Every structure is written in C-alpha cells, then in structure tokens.
Amino acid sequence: MPRSFTRYSQGNRRHPERREKSLQFAQRTLQEESRSDSLRRDAPRGRARFLVSLAMTALLAGACLAAAQTGSLDQAWSLLAKGQRPEAIRLLHEMIDANPRDAEARVLLGSVLMEEGKGPESLAQLTEAVRLRPDWAQAQNALGEAFKAFGDPEAARKAFEKAVECDPRFAQAQINLGLVLTEGGELSLAVPHLNSSIQLLGQRPEAAYPHYLLAKIYSEQAQISKAAAELQQAVSLQPDFAEAWSDLGSVRKTLLDDAGALAAFEKAVQFAPNDPVAQTRLGSELLGQGKAHEAVPHLEEAVRLGAENQSALYNLHRALLLDGHTQEAEAVKQRLNDLLRRQDQADQNAVAGIQLNNQGAALEKAGNLPGALEKYRAALERYPEHVGIRLNFAIALLRLGYREQGISELREVVRRDPKNLSAEKALKEALARAPR
Secondary structure (H helix, E strand, O other): OOOOOOOHHHHHHHOOOOOOOOOOEOOOOOEEEEEOOOOOEEOEOOOOEEEEEOOOOOOOOOOOHHHHHHHHHHHHHHHHHHOHHHHHHHHHHHHHHHHHOOOOHHHHHHHHHHHHOOOOHHHHHHHHHHHHOOHHHHHHHHHHHHHHOOHHHHHHHHHHHHHHOOOOOOHHHHHHHHHHHHHHHOOOHHHHHHHHHHHHHHHOOOHHHHHHHHHHHHHHOOHHHHHHHOOOHHHHHHOHHHHHHHHHHHHHHHHHHHHHHHHHHHHHHHHOOOHHHHHHHHHHHHHHHHOOHHHHHHHHHHHHOOOOOOHHHHHHHHHHHHHHHHHHHHHHHHHHHHHHHHHHHHHHHHHHHHHHHHHHHHHHEEEOHHHHHHHHHHHHHHHOOHHHHHHHHHHHHHHHHOOHHHHHHHHHHHHHOOOOOHHHHHHHHHHHHHOO
C-alpha cells in the first residue's frame, strides 16, 4: 500500500539527535541464577552509546552437547572480540545447522546480524529463538532491540513487555521498555519501568542511563528540579556521560545557575569534543556570560563539525563582532544568510514533495497507477532525500513493468536507509522475479 506522509516540523526539535554508536560485544563472567542458564543482555545505554554485554551458556541437553556448545560459543565470542565478524557469523551458522534448536546461538547470531544492519536475517534468527523458548526474557529482549533498530517500535514494545513479564528483574528489558514508551510519548507508563531498572541496578554505572531518561521525562513535564537531580545522579554514576552533562548544563541554566551550567557544559565538551551540540552549548553559554573571546573557538569548532548549525553560526557571528573581528563576522553572517535561504527553499520543496506524494498515493488507491507514477516522479524531484517517496516511486515502477529502473530505485532506498525492511524485502522479491 502506498504511504502518505506529513511534514515533520524542525521547530519541534530541542536539539539535534545524536547517532547511536555501534553495539560492542564483550563476554561477561557467567553467574549462577535461580533461573535456568541463560544468555543475559545487560546494556548500559547513553544517549549516543549502547554498550551491550552478553553472557553465554549452553542448553542443558546433555553434558557432552552442552560442553561442545559452550566451547563453540566461546570461540564465537573470541572471534567477535578480535573483530572477525564474518568468521563468527559463519561459525554460528554452522552451530545452528548442526542443532537448529540452539536458541543461544540464534540469539547471538541475530544480535550480530542486527549490528551488521541485516534486518530480515536478524529478525528471522531472533524470532525463531523466541519460538523455541518463548519464556526466555533475554531472547524476547534481543528481539525487541532488533525490532526497534529496524524501525518497528510497536513490535519492539510488545517484545519488551513480554521480556519484563518473563523476568521482572531483568533490568535491561525494563530500561528498553521505558525507552520505547518514552519515545512513544507515553511518559507516565515509562516512569515505573525506569524506576524498577534503577532499583535493580542500584549504584552500578549502568543505572546512569535510566536516570538520564527520567530526567528527559521530568524536563518534558516542567519538573526541572527533579530533572536536575536525576542528571546529577547520572553523571555521578557515569562521570564520562557527556550527553547527561550537556543536558545538566541546560537544566541548570533554566534554574538560573549560570556557574553550574558553565561547569556542566565544559564537562560535556571534555568528554565529547566532537559533538557539535556540546560545543554550541558551551560557546553560547560563554557568550551569554560576556566571554566572547573564549566563546569563539568553541563556536568555530561547532560550525566545523556541523556546517548547517544555524545556532552556532548566529552566535559565532555575535562573538566575533564583540571580540573585534568585524571582517570574519561579516563572512559568518553571509554563511548564515545563505544557510537560511537554502533551508527555506528546502522546506518549500519538502512541503511540495509531500503534497505530490500524497496525491500520488490517492491516485494509486483509486487504481490510476500511471497517474500516481507521475506524481511520485514529480515528488521525488522536489524532495529526493525522502526515502519513503522514493520507495513509493520504485514500487509503482515495478508494478508498471519498469523492472530495471524500479530495482535501481530500490537499491538507492536501501543504500540511503539500510534498516528499511520494506525496501529490502521489496528488492529481494524484485530480484527473485527478474529474468536470469
């Protein structure tokens, strides 16, 4: 079914989102549990950092088989630790071929494939692991993380809810469920899960992230003092948590604690010098406190890291003027004006592109596929960055028999958005039907 879209308002963003870093795998010491031996996924998460640790044991299907499986899993872990992912993936496939009911191997393989961006393969392994052991909280949690990574938050939520139901003391599942509820705007439902994870983790560094999420919720609810307390706790537990330091600076600024805000922004830059948001906030705060000369290098770095940073350009222009660099300030002003013009044009093109796409979707629904194709084509010319429009265009091409061009457009969608499961599935189906 063709998709219609709405324009996302740039003004709704408090600040640019940080990209999540790649998952890093590390083996933990196995611990005795009251539950059956299991693979545990304890993931302390920062705003831009997910550090996932898995502890692996074999199913108790016989002493010899268990020992063999454990050795193979240890070998897979060793390969992952050395960065030899293709070899680890090959080994895990061999293990599953030898024993298709090896849920532990499937969860590890599915998690590695998720990191590789291979959505259908990852979800297939994790779904089968859950089918084999539906009451295994760690498998449900891993499946939820994959659904979330590949753009299906509703399915992710159901998996996390199942994980929490299976094991309420599984802290990472509580965090993940709190996160997906927070991102879905269900803040009041998220709070008890985040509080549960904090109680389970205690004073461990891993508890920093749920404290950070609670601060986000309290800020959204205008409970600024509570947000400040949660952020302070987060940086106490994890002193290098740059995003928490940055947000703590903003909260302290709201509380009129200028000295505390500056100190927090400085910590954020110390731990994340390549974060343009951190550099912009520190430079802007220095400028606001009358320290234009000190503000300039941070704002220049913010612009270098993010050339489209409107806030950084505006404040850099002001700082250069106040610091006596008139000529440099004029050049920055010209860059800012150019940026504003480009953004205005881009916004106009985006609105027009979405309107044309939605007209195409209406025509396709009414059975006028050729007319829909031309609308999609015009929409793509206006808004070439929108992968959803390109996907609609590609599907229409294929349905009208333009196989080569349709496949080419699908390849472009997958290149731009490797986690787009709909596009990946459509591409595989199109390639399977292509003449040999």
